[in-house]
Amino acid sequence: MTRIPLMRNIAVVCSLSFLGTIGFAQDKPLKKDLKFTVIPKNINNPYMVIQSGGATDACKELGIEGKVVGPSETGASAQVPYINTAITQRQNAILIAANDPNALVPYLKKAMSQKISVVTLDSDTAPEGREIFINQASAEGIGQSLVQTLAKQIGSSGDFAILSATPNATNQNTWIKYMQQELKKPEYKEMKLVKIAYGNDEDQKSFTETQGLLQAYPNLKGIISPTSVGIAAAARYISTSPYKGKVALTGLGTPNQLRQFVKDGTIKEFELWNPADVGYLAAYAAAQLASGNIQGKEGETFAAGKLGTRTVGKDGVVLLGPPTVFNADNIDKFNF
């Protein structure tokens, strides 16, 4: 057994890790002339517009040709023709916010078999349908914090309802699941979830569903709406009704849409992340996948432009980060 000098060991380890960090930080180069298709849940959703905008900004930074196509309705089957078109056009990657966790999987699998990288963002499919999922924040964290916020505002007791998006949306359903889990804790035993209403991410439907909730449940103390379209519509209805200030409203929404309602007292606190960042991160991840630099396995890291280095977690999930809480103190600082 040869004795290996300690200093040489240290030198080797140091230089290897140094090279390693340089290698990871700079990444293997991207393939040239990549083409991406971004498919949002639907084309007319303002949240989706911000998110897709983030993805196309990243594409511009990377010199990738990115385009946003999608349906006007929020059906799962409505997204299929666009997946098929991307396959026929031989795109390099599909970035998709799924309307349904299962219906799209056969078509996405077909895409992957044609060497098209698939990244889901905002709303996931079953893991076999994609390589990486960009999760805006820990689903458990979102569910817990929403319940905690509402509990604070209604004194941890009373009836409340949830105003969700479409009944099948993966992201909303996951958050609701964690909300219900959080509710089982002893400190919330006086709080009761009386109804989950679906506004289908349509403004008018969300508006009338809020009306219905307040009419049918006279003892309602609060509403959680984990969708930006829902919370905006609910806020608009409540702020012009006698329920303002009596029924607490919280959820996930964009500061620009909700600023006036925070100022007039309809909403005390709500949270979100920057949807543009979700799209941005998705594009960077897709670029690495399409160039063959990463495979979506746990532990891999990649550079994501202004968002720094990111690590792939379990099941190919990449977390954006914790959500931001907005209230009267900080809402004027944001513009999206």
Next chain:
Amino acid sequence: MSEGQSSTRRLVRRVSWETILALLLVLALVGGAVLNKDFLTAENWANLLANFTEIALMALPLSLIVITNEIDLSVASILGLSSSLLGALWQYKLAMPLVLVTCLVAGALCGWLNGFLIVRFRLPSLAVTIGTLALFRGFAYIILGDKAIADFPSEYAEFGIGVVPNTFIPTPFVLFIVLALIFWILLHHTTIGRRIYAIGGNPTAARFSGINLNRLKLLLYVASGLISALAGIVYTFRFSSSRADNGTGFELSAIAAVFLGGVTVQGGKGTVTGVVLSLLLIGIINNMLTLADVASEILRIVTGSLLIVSVLLPNLIAKTRESWRLMRRQREIAGLGSAA
């Protein structure tokens, strides 16, 4: 001078709507191939045909109904009902063949309800089918609520998205080809077909000729319900997704295809060939535009315009013929006057 006129007149008279459609189809094919290199691939055609399979299926019996001067707007709701029923029953783990038969029977019953109300109570078919459009879609929601069922057995899901081996024809599309042939034979080569034309052309005369209008119309509506249910099954397996809102709005596309195919609103005219050609035309145009990344909203504008043009054009042609005839008559009279 009259020689030139009569030869153009003869040409105009010989050119049928189906011929015009066929020409447009060829134009569209050429345009598609030129504009997009991926247009003529097998894969693209598989997608193209698969995309309008359900609408194509529904358009077949619908065209017969329109020929008899009625209409059926509830076809897409029956599709949705069948899809919901499929998912709901499958949840209870019944044998799939049994489930499929139940869905078809449910569709036939819906069609029977339509026919019964229209034929027995002599209610206007437009209003009745607007009502049943809401009623059947409502039933779909009652059955399945807001849920979506997705885990269907793989052999059925594969049927939904597969293609016939060594071709680009999607497996569900084979159903359409078979049914189109059956309807073509039915309408153009059987007495039932003659009777259908008779009812549309002149209902009173048809009745006095001994045709049982009521029974025939009822049968047509039952067929429409049955085939719409079949379309619902196809849709469910194509997307592995049973939802109450499946197919919402499809009835408008089916009707657009029927009218574009040359079936007139007054009834009594139209061919299966025309409807098949128009389905292909709409499918190709949709596909071309999607490949060119044209937004889906433009597709809507195109479908709507095609619908209007399909009726406007024959009207304009008729008006032009009418004015030619008038001109010729005036010239004849003027000629007689000068001769005398």
Next chain:
Amino acid sequence: MTKQAENTAEGPGWLNALFRSRETSLVLLIAGLTAVTTTLNPRFLSPQSLKDLMLNVSIIALLVLGQTVIILMRQIDLSISSIVGITAFLSGTLFINHPGISGYVVIAIAVLTGLLLGAVNAALIAWGKIPALITTLGTLYIFRGANYAWVHGRQVNAVNVPGSFLAIGTSTVAGVPILTWIVLILLILFSIGLRQYRAGREYYAIGSNPNAAVLAGINVSRRIAIGFIISGAIAGLAGALWLARFGTVDATAAEGIELTVITSTVVGGVAITGGVGTVVGAVLGALLLSVFSSTLVFLRVPSFWQQAFQGAMLLVAIAADAYLAYRHALRSRVKWSHV
């Protein structure tokens, strides 16, 4: 053929007419539903929920006015939802691009736009001789597609609309929202116009018997064209009021509303075969449907039973209309021909 005398044995003529009238049965139904719901959930008659009800009905009732004129003539207008969508977004865009613009100007522009879109329908139907079903189906598609292409993912938010305009949808005068007052005034105008003026009677005549109308010297094409232009203008106004009511408008605004409007009209007694019905009845039909949906909400019936009930109501209304027409024909010993 002696005409059998009207049922004098059963009482004075006008009282009978009142009892038999569609309007009365509608009022009774509405009263009945309200009574049932209020006993089960007293919040139904609270000021807020009444205000909500009135606001919900108002826009549909407005569209029903236009649709009644159309259906009276045995025509149909499916494109109203697309016209409302376009003018609603147009109104919002005007406020955004021209801050300080007067609400009256915005409403005027919306009505004018609706009028122009209705004129497209009118031209195709009256001049192009394309059946109304096909034309308005086509324009439904075309206008909505144009709307999507124009809006393209944007939306108008309530914060862009001046408070004074939104007040149309929120403030009340004598407990009734301003929006509802607007519709009530138009209802009275339409009712008088259709009943007392020759132009109004022409709509009935065309629907009753188009051939007789031509022989009677009525310019049928022109009347039909004017009808569709009116329908378009009404839809334009409804778009502006939509913005006031909801505050937020995106590309899907008012999608699908045409079926509710047609159902309300037919339930309200305007026969789809034309020539029969009143605007008051049609508006009552809209009210009935709205009260009914509200009832389901208050009784916590899952909202997806609504559509089935709406469909059933339409079928019952049509069947009742046909039955009444049959009875009337029998009574007057007129040979009943298949309409």
